[in-house]
Amino acid sequence: MANQSVRSVCPYCGVGCGIVMQVEQNKVVKVTGDKDHPTNFGRLCTKGTTCGQAIAESGRMEHAYVRQARDHDPVRIAMDKAISETAGRLRHILDTHGPDALAFYVSGQMSLESQYLINKLAKGFVRTSNIESNSRLCMASAGSGYKLSLGATARRGLMKILTAPTCSS
Numbered sequence: 218m219a220n221q222s223v224r225s226v227c228p229y230c231g232v233g234c235g236i237v238m239q240v241e242q243n244k245v246v247k248v249t250g251d252k253d254h255p256t257n258f259g260r261l262c263t264k265g266t267t268c269g270q271a272i273a274e275s276g277r278m279e280h281a282y283v284r285q286a287r288d289h290d291p292v293r294i295a296m297d298k299a300i301s302e303t304a305g306r307l308r309h310i311l312d313t314h315g316p317d318a319l320a321f322y323v324s325g326q327m328s329l330e331s332q333y334l335i336n337k338l339a340k341g342f343v344r345t346s347n348i349e350s351n352s353r354l355c356m357a358s359a360g361s362g363y364k365l366s367l368g369a370t371a372r373r374g375l376m377k378i379l380t381a382p383t384c385s386s
């Protein structure tokens with residue numbers, strides 16, 4: 218990929234600030250606020266400004282691993298095999314112990330499409346009601362802090378009060 222600017226949306230919180238990524242040799246080297254985006258008009262909080270670091274050399278796992286038993290070391294395997302293995306193990310738990318033996322802990326930073334799919338999987342297919350996301354856990358402490366420091370906990374209202382993007386979730 219040639220060096221280029223790519224417009225996108227900050228992946229972190231629901232405010233949805235517009236970003237512009239400078240991409241060099243297929244790597245994001247800099248992120249700035251999108252001056253033309255109606256949500257933030259070029260402004261970004263610290264998380265948005267540094268979101269490129271999570272993509273470029275973040276140290277995240279880049280391959281699939283599986284443990285043949287709980288006390289075994291993880292062994293690298295091909296992604297399609299890891300997916301089949303995971304599906305087989307989930308199917309076994311479901312068939313053996315029923316839907317409430319499975320629980321999903323997901324992320325408020327997932328796209329709307331991903332949220333739809335995981336909820337469809339959990340509630341519509343597996344039929345468990347055990348689904349939660351980091352949004353509640355994260356915002357419980359933030360909400361307490363907002364109430365104590367600013368006197369209100371409504372996140373959207375606070376975002377308007379604070380005006381500049383400063384969200385911490």
Ligand code: SF4
Pocket residue numbers: 227228229230231232233234257260261262263264265266382383384
């Ligand atoms: S407020 Fe910060 S974390 Fe949220 S979308 Fe905007 S830049 Fe990203």
